[in-house]
Amino acid sequence: MRILVTGGAGFIGSHLVRRILDRTDPLLPAQEVLVLDRLTYAGNKTNLAPVWEDPRLTFVRSDICDAPRVRRALEGVDLIVHCAAESHVDRSIQSSDAFVRTNVLGTHTLLQAALELGVGRFLHVSTDEVYGSVEHGSWTEREPLRPNSPYAASKASSDLLALAFHRTHGLDVRVTRCSNNYGPYQHPEKAIPRFVSNVLKGRRIPLYGNGENRRDWLHVEDHCRALALVATQGTAGRVYNIGGGTELTNNALVKHILTALESDWSMVRNVPDRKGHDARYSVDFTRIHTELGYEPRTPFATGLPATVAWYRENEPWWRPLIAEPEPA
Template identity: 50%
Template sequence: MKLLVTGGAGFIGSHFVKRILRADDVAEVIVLDALTYAGHMENLGEAFLNPKLRFVHGNILDADLVDELMRESTAVVHFAAESHVDRSLFAVGAFLSTNVLGTQTLADAAMRHEIQRFVHVSTDEVYGPLAEGSATEDNPLRPTVPYAASKAASDVVALSYFHTYGVPVCVTRSSNNYGPYQHPEKIIPLFSTRLLRGRPVTLHGQGQHVRNWLHVEDNCAGIELVLRGGTSGEVYNIGGGTDFTGRELTDVLLRMCGAGWDSVTHVPDRRSNDIRYSMVWEKIADSLGYQPTRDFEEGLAETVEWYRRNPDRWAPLMRDSHAPVPNAEIAAPTPEAPRVH
């Protein structure tokens, strides 16, 4: 198998690349990444020692480049996306361009070159908030924020290429991922890096928003199962992590970082902050044998320790001039938007 991985220098993508490179039946892994704020060569690290890895610096909106790389590939796993909710509130166009048009560019090329598998990586946020119960793969898509809307649209676009043209598309939707290498704009690395420096953190509202936390390695295991054995045209929820309110997660991180609640300030809730996400994942368990293996407390402790030991990796990212104020309400658009990664 010759595999094209878009966004392979990002957080989840780089973990997946390292995993799939270990497979004996994978002859080559081509990573396509634009290396904007969330994609970094350092995330791939030792993977560059593997002769099967080929890195291409480029954008998924570059149709000629995408066509050239797709011609050389037998399968594609599509991670590349704008993914931060706060950024999407002031850069809607960038999210729609990358997440929707970028997916369409890839699907077009996959159709022309008769790709054997197209795995489109998505999120539980497309289902929207659920006050109770859990979403199955058949639930309607009810996104409430621009990021989730752009991912829901890209899911529908990708699946339309299966129904209309027969492109062997599968969609995966995971809950919130955590683990090493994640950009410090996301809550776990943001809180960890601030608390480890003795800095305060801010919590939206009363911190009652519920999220499910899944170790990135468990998500990557599920994605590989779908790549190898998924049924074309199907959606697979990848879950099995741990549910926490924002306040509960903050409490765990305070303990692991040696800080107290005097380090926490409550701020007004972010606009359209969904109260709860929840989905079931029996489908991938029953059909493909997926089972998450990482204990949350152990995985989170390892993650915090990685940030403790590697300030040289994340400290330069704190100077990102394009980022919104972390974990705070956004009052107005900014003039410059992030690009595809």
């Protein structure tokens, strides 16, 4: 099998690439893995260092909006796993242009090339944020999309494009929508690595509003295992929610992090709430459990301390990624 992973030098993509090439996942045996990544601030070749010398790995530095280069990269590919995306909500609030370009136009470029070249399968990796906030219960895959941030709106748009290519052209497209991911190699703009790195630098954790916003947490290894299941055993044209099964308020999350770092609440500073901050995300992942046998295997009680330890031990990886120091 020849697999192309877009955004394969990013957080989720690099985990999947390492998993495939380490033969951790027997569902995805690959003769070749092509990584297509523009290496923006969130893409990092060092994320692929453990497998960089593997002869089955081919790295192509390219923008997914560059149609000729995308088309050349897709020739002979059996499966596309589309992880590439602009994914930080705060950045999308400040400036949404790049989000529309990459997440919508880039996805369209990939879909069109996949259709023209006869790529067998297209796995589109999305987010639970497309559903918007849910006060009670959990969103199923049948819920309408109600995104509230420019980031979430751009991802919802790309989901609809991907599904339209299946319904209109018969392209084998499968869509996944995951909860908040965490784990090693995540860029320090994201919540958990940002909180951890702040404390390690002796700076306080910036906590939005009253800290009562709720999120479900999914370890990246569980996410990648679910992606392999959907890619190989899922149904074309279907959407699969991927949950982690650990719902926490941001206050509770910060307490867990402070405990793991042997610190206390004096390292927290409340900051004005984010514009349009969704109160709660929660996905029902009954479908992927029932149809494909997925369930999360990494307990948060062990996954979070292991992640904190990784950042503590790998400061040379994350420190260069922090552009400016924050006020204490």
